[in-house]
Amino acid sequence: MTELGRIINDYFNNIFSSVHSNENFLFHCVPRKLDEFHNVELLRPIRGEEVKAAIFSMYPDKAPGPDGMSPRFFQHFWDVVGPDFIKFCADAFQSGWEQAQQTAIALANQGSTCTSLWRRPLQGRVKLNVDAAVRDYHCGLGWILRNEEGVFVAGAAKSWRGKLSPLEAELVGIREALSWVKEQGWERVDVELDAARAIAEIKNGSCISSAGVIAEDVRDLCSRMMDISFCFIRRSANRAAHGFAQVACSMSGCRIWIGDPPNFITHVLNSDLITIN
Template sequence: MSVFQRVFQSVNKGQAGMVGMVCWNLWNRRNCWVWDHVNISIVGLKSRIHHMLDEWNKAQEEKQKAAALLQNRDRTWRKPPAGWIKINTDAACVPGTDQFGIGCVARDEHGCFLRARCTLIHRSVQSREAEAIGLREALSWIKHWRNTKCIFECDAKLVVDAVNGDRGYSNFDMLIEDCVDIIKHFDEVLVTFVHRSANNVADLLAKAAYSMAGLQEWIHTAPDFITCNLDFEKA
């Protein structure tokens, strides 16, 4: 053990991998002789060591690439499962004002636009309360149209965790309780967290509310200012 400790303390990661492969192949060579009476030559042993180390390094590279790809997928919008629709919600607050915009957009399993909505609400609230109001309005809006197999995505993790967990008695918790009560009207529904980079369309709608007069709603045909984002995320 003292030899191994000195070796691993004095070599780099690549050399440590080589030491491990040498030890494993020496152990395997001994087993081949003890159990099968097969004697692997030193030349063959060296070849196997280098080959296995090369394969192991390639496997680690592929693992890192797969992990990076998975991370990128988590940060981009993804289509819902077959038969489901996905509704993204967001709120846009301007510090120092007593108003905030909320927006939501619904898409089907193919990423096709179904409907969208945005409005400006005149009320002084914290950002988490604005997000909760945005989710509540989206739930209420969608339930009159469809009440099954709906996924609501929100980039406010605090709101999502509260909907799916315990609640207290603050104004924020009362808004969450409203959301939970509306959810009871759905047969199959999920409320999930999504990174902000995967919530771009809802964010655009929430910000657009500041430049529009009153409640705006689009059905079947998306407004021009979100079509590029819809097409990009649909691909």
């Protein structure tokens, strides 16, 4: 019986195994970056008809939620509960990532392998990380510019007086940082920040709100530069800009460092360099 089992096992192993595996070739064929189309789709606001289509595509008696309500309930009473449910989903898309991000940061601090790390730009480009820290009646803006080797080029901490929402503060930070970068002559710039809503406002926003007006300023700046890209990252990949923004909260005016980074940020820069080597 043992011999028969071995023969059967060898037979099926020979059928379902390959001596020359194409696994690595296949993995390299899978795109590992989002293209512009998918990035825009992921960042745009959720639409009510999408939520409704998802609910009505579910089998009525399947997948009850924590409240015990099945899809049948929402389908039957959609005219009553639909608007509230759409708002709930939209809020989850806008703020739910923050809780997930906190989890990811906690895991990274405990030494787990985390893919949310700073990456250097491609050859011939520079990377601009931006962040904002909001206080009661002022906020701190911070940005840092690094080259294709991950080396510090410049950084800035700027105090901004006035009451701004977190979204407005992030947009002001982008505007001020890009304006400075443009003055220095940099044209091929990858902009990174940990505020998805700010990127969405720049890509899809209108001018009917204060945030929309600031976003329009950013779009105007971008139109006068050669090649600008925006990317949403986790806070763990934006620690350097965050450090500058925190310092800006406790100072007045604007301070810029060129060539030599300030002491309060060197440990972050060294850590980021380790991750790219």
